[in-house]
Amino acid sequence: MDRHIKIIATLGPGTESYEAVKELVESGAKIFRLNFSHGGKEFFAKMVEIIRRLEQETGLTLTVLQDLSGPKIRTCDVGLGAIEVTKGTEVLLGTPDKAEGVTEPFICLNIPEMFQGVKVGDPVALSDGMIRFNVVKIEGENLIRLKAANSGMCPPRKGITFPGTKTPLAPLTDKDKADLAIGMELGVDVVAMSFVQKPEDIRHLRKEMLKHGRGLPIIAKLERTAALDCLDQILQEADGIMVARGDLGLELDLAELPVAQKRIIKQCNQAGKPVIVATQMLLSMVNSPMATRAETTDVANAILDGADCVMLSEETAIGNYPGETVRFMRKIAYQIEAFMFESGPEELDRGGARDNPSTFLAYAAAMLARKTKARAIVCHSTSGATSRLLSSCRPGQSVYALSSDPIVRHFTNLSWGVIPAIPLDVIHDHQERAEVFVRQCPDFVEGDIVIITAGQPEQGKSTTQTNVVKLYEKLIKEED
Structure with missing residues (x-):
């Protein structure tokens, strides 16, 4: 498999x-x-x-x-060292200019924009969430009072977040x-x-x-x-x-x-x-x-x-x-x-997307591959869109995605079950490109059934969406 x-x-x-x-x-x-x-x-x-x-x-x-x-929003260091807090401890959070003369525990944050819109009751998380606080008072511009929800150490230069609020940065x-x-x-x-x-x-x-x-x-x-x-x-x-x-x-x-x-x-x-x-x-x-x-x-x-x-x-x-x-x-x-795949892949609920002909053909190809126990699905996908549609159908077979564009190939590599491949550029017919690929690819042996999807341009058009689904059997006699 x-x-x-x-x-x-x-x-x-x-x-x-x-x-x-x-x-x-x-x-x-x-x-x-x-x-x-x-x-x-x-x-x-x-x-x-x-x-x-x-x-x-x-x-x-x-x-x-x-x-x-x-x-990445980090606290700054104003020379006060790490602060040890226990649950219920109150600390001040403010810009560096607010640290002068402060006798209470103080955490420095040199990003004034982050104080905008902060209100009493808002959560604040420090050091990747290891220490959590809640805002208990707005002391003034760029200065707020926090109350610790748990215990731990608060060293400087640690990540700080304001969960649930929109970051102005x-x-x-x-x-x-x-x-x-x-x-x-x-x-x-x-x-x-x-x-x-x-x-x-x-x-x-x-x-x-x-x-x-x-x-x-x-x-x-x-x-x-x-x-x-x-x-x-x-x-x-x-x-x-x-x-x-x-x-x-x-x-x-x-x-x-x-x-x-x-x-x-x-x-x-x-x-x-x-x-x-x-x-x-x-x-x-x-x-x-x-x-x-x-x-x-x-x-x-x-x-x-x-x-x-x-x-x-x-x-x-x-x-x-x-x-x-x-x-x-x-x-x-x-x-x-x-x-x-013990009981076969479940069909995804794609809603209105079913009205799109390319989506319908992708489902038809995936279903045909399943019913015929095909070795794979091969698609000629210039932009990569067809291979992603086939991937979203979650077929049990791998999807070989043929594209001459290296950017497309490297991105289709992120889609479930997709194997990027290079077609022969000397052949202009997309369906024929896919068939030649099957004949030449060592992954397929004589007698293998492969489902091919491709776009056949209509007369007078240079591009098209996928409009062909074909069941293809590899035969040795076809080898060049």
Whole structure:
């Protein structure tokens, strides 16, 4: 059985050699995340070079995902050191100029915009949510009083969030613009945007890309409740979604996170756009060769929910067992996908999208593949849209997506069950291109049945949507 879920591995100090990245590829990772919150241009250039070398050597499509930092809000250091708080302790939060002469515990935040709109009762989370406060009084401009909801240490230069409130900071920072320029220069394939709150954020990033003469697919990272409120609009603008459970888990009550994940995935499936589930999937494997039962179930449930990709962060970036972690994730995928297809895949409820002829043909192709027990589905997908529609049908077969455009191929690599491939450009007829690919591809043997989808241009038209579904049998005598 083919493995359909896609594994994303974050590269870092634990996987910065050719041998380490090669092991990740051999273990099952096909997409590699470069986290621009850490590392510099020299490191990223080295990683891209290694990935492209492995792409040439293996013949696989390996996708480079640039993850922009976004406005990470951190407290500042005014020389007061770490503060120890117990439940019920009151502390002041203010800009550096408010620290002078203060005798109470004081946390510094040198971003005046963050104090705008804060009101009594609002939650505040510090140090990745380890310490939580509530606003009990507005003391004045850029100065508020907080009450600790639990106990712990509050050192300076730690991340701070105001869950549930709309952040006034633009998600594309000056650092992101500089990092984007580096990514464009190095030739990344996909860009992930952090802390997206509205569809305009995606449009802003596209305009910035165009300054570099590029138009790459954009993944919107959902980390703010404001983004959940306009997910439909963000989905129309973005090419894919990442459920970034770390920061999203600070914004929501943790008990609400699983339902939010399921709803996001469902909407992405219905829109035919790839969705990534990320954060702490196999976190214990940073230091242990074994995952926990809860982590194993978490990965399995993300696949059952309909995720296209599952992502590893610290596990492969700084972990001691990167290769083992990817292999274990792949093993979970084999087990859960076998279970999913025991009774056949359930048809997705796509609502009004059924009225679209391309969507109808994608369903027809997936159903035909299932009924005939076809070896695979092969589609000629110039833009990648057809392969994503086929993927959203969740067929038991792999979908070979033929496209001459390297940007399209590297992005279709993120869709569940899709294997990007290069067609023969010398043939102009899309259906014939697909048939020649089947005849020449060593993955298919004589007698294999393959379902082919393609677009046959009408007379006088140069482009068309998918309008042909064909059952094709590979015969040796057809070989050139």
